[in-house]
Each structure stands twice: as structure tokens, then as C-alpha cells.
């Protein structure tokens with residue numbers, strides 16, 4: 289029997305996903321400015337807001353594995369967030385897990401009902417398929433969140449653009465304020 293090295297590696301708390309198939313992209317402020325409640329003229333267009341790593345083994349029935357690192361930037365006081373999405377297939381769930389920092393995971397159903405769960409190092413979140421999900425960094429360091437989901441889930445961003453999450457999270461004088 290041949291014994292081989294792991295194809296991927298991840299130093300969960302201090303590193304990122306590594307391996308030959310790993311893809312990553314950066315979201316800059318100019319790419320995602322539309323997702324915040326207002327423009328922040330003090331923020332450069334090229335400010336990196338978050339970074340995503342993932343790998344895809346291919347095939348129709350594959351499980352994807354990802355890592356999102358959301359920087360502790362505020363946009364006119366609003367805490368940094370991911371764009372947020374429903375899954376195209378509303379029966380497909382996802383697991384998120386906190387690897388560092390502090391934040392909130394916002395859940396929203398098709399009626400716009402919303403709740404949030406605290407995210408921190410070691411937290412585990414089962415996101416049922418009917419919920420849209422968005423991460424918000426409420427802390428002062430990078431919020432690092434791992435994820436596993438089936439590729440068949442797909443992403444539906446348009447539904448969020450039509451009916452956005454009803455709450456916005458701000459950091460005002462160091463305090464978290466929900467509006």
C-alpha cells in the first residue's frame with residue numbers, strides 16, 4: 289500500500305488552506321461597495337475587505353471547502369460584511385465554523401425574518417438550506433470562518449439584492465449598534 293501526503297493542508301487558527309488546487313480571491317472595497325448602507329469617502333477603492341480560499345475536487349456531487357477572512361474595516365461606521373446569499377437550491381445546507389476573531393452570522397428566511405448567531409473561535413453553525421447567510425466582523429481583528437457545502441447548492445445573490453437583510457450592524461465609539 290502506498291502512503292502519500294495529504295493533498296491539502298490547513299493550519300486552522302493561524303494559516304490558510306494550502307494545496308495545488310486551492311483558489312483564492314480578494315474582494316476590494318470597489319467590488320463590494322454596493323453591499324454597505326452608505327459610501328465611505330475615506331476608504332480607498334483598493335482597500336481589501338475580505339479574502340476567500342477554497343478548493344473544488346470537481347464532479348457534480350462534490351463538497352466544497354472554504355475559508356473566509358473578513359478584515360476589521362468599517363464603512364461609514366458599518367461593520368465589514370460578506371455580500372450574503374441564499375443557495376440556489378433552497379434544500380442545500382452549509383456548515384460554517386469560527387476559526388478566529390469575533391462576529392455575527394446573520395440568517396434570513398424567504399419572508400425576511402432574520403436572526404443572528406455569535407461567531408468566534410470554535411463556534412460551529414449549521415445553516416439550513418432555507419436561510420440566506422451573511423457574515424459580519426464585529427471585532428477588532430480578522431474574522432476567520434471555515435465552510436463546507438455541496439457545489440450543487442449554488443449561489444443566489446440576486447435575491448439579497450432585491451430583498452436585503454433588514455438589519456445593519458455598526459460600531460459606534462467601540463460599541464456594537466444594530467439598526
Ligand SMILES: [Fe+2]
Pocket residue numbers: 373374375382421437
Ligand atoms: Fe452558502
